[in-house]
Amino acid sequence: MSTISDEDLLAYADELLNLVTASTVEAELRKDSSLRERLQILLEGRDSGSISLGEVWRHGRITCPSRSEMGLYLMNALEAERLDYVTFHLETIGCAYCQATLAELKTAAESLELDAQDSQRRERLFASSAGFLQNRDSNS
Ligand SMILES: [Zn+2]
Known part of the structure; x- marks a missing residue:
């Protein structure tokens, strides 16, 4: 079971993670196909309009x-x-x-x-x- 959270996955997809975390997520994604599936599901969920953590992240960026x-x-x-x-x-x-x-x-x-x-x-x-x-x- 991976320790990477949904928040991290979505933040990774949006390129909002710092370099160290991003490379960790990337390495995990590469070797863990279930993690790739999870990211896919998360992204689909977000695209279909359900409010997701990605929205929170994007909102966070607005308050930069x-x-x-x-x-x-x-x-x-x-x-x-x-x-x-x-x-x-x-x-x-x-x-x-x-x-x-x-x-x-x-x-x-x-x-x-x-x-x-x-x-x-x-x-x-x-x-x-x-x-x-x-x-x-x-x-x-
Ligand atoms: Zn910022």
Whole structure:
């Protein structure tokens, strides 16, 4: 008997699982034909309009935190209540969609930071060589 829940199966079908869970489900599906049947039945049930866990998952996606909220999350600038929600959404639900958004924002933020460090370094370099020239001038 597989330990994979109906929720996981449907979330897998909708590509809502995080990578680790998704690959576990995929491996189970590959070797367990009864699990494949279960997924088939679940998908048919959902397509026929019965309210299913997939609907809950899809609804969950609609309540994904916004991109700007994710930005605030990244900067530790969210108020406690929203922070709880976003953390739950990312870590407990493991929303693949939001994790991808977060990774993208993180990369963008890091390259901005590098640019800032670069220009600071250039300014320092300029300031010290200017100082050097001044000292040399006053010594002569
Ligand atoms: Zn999400």
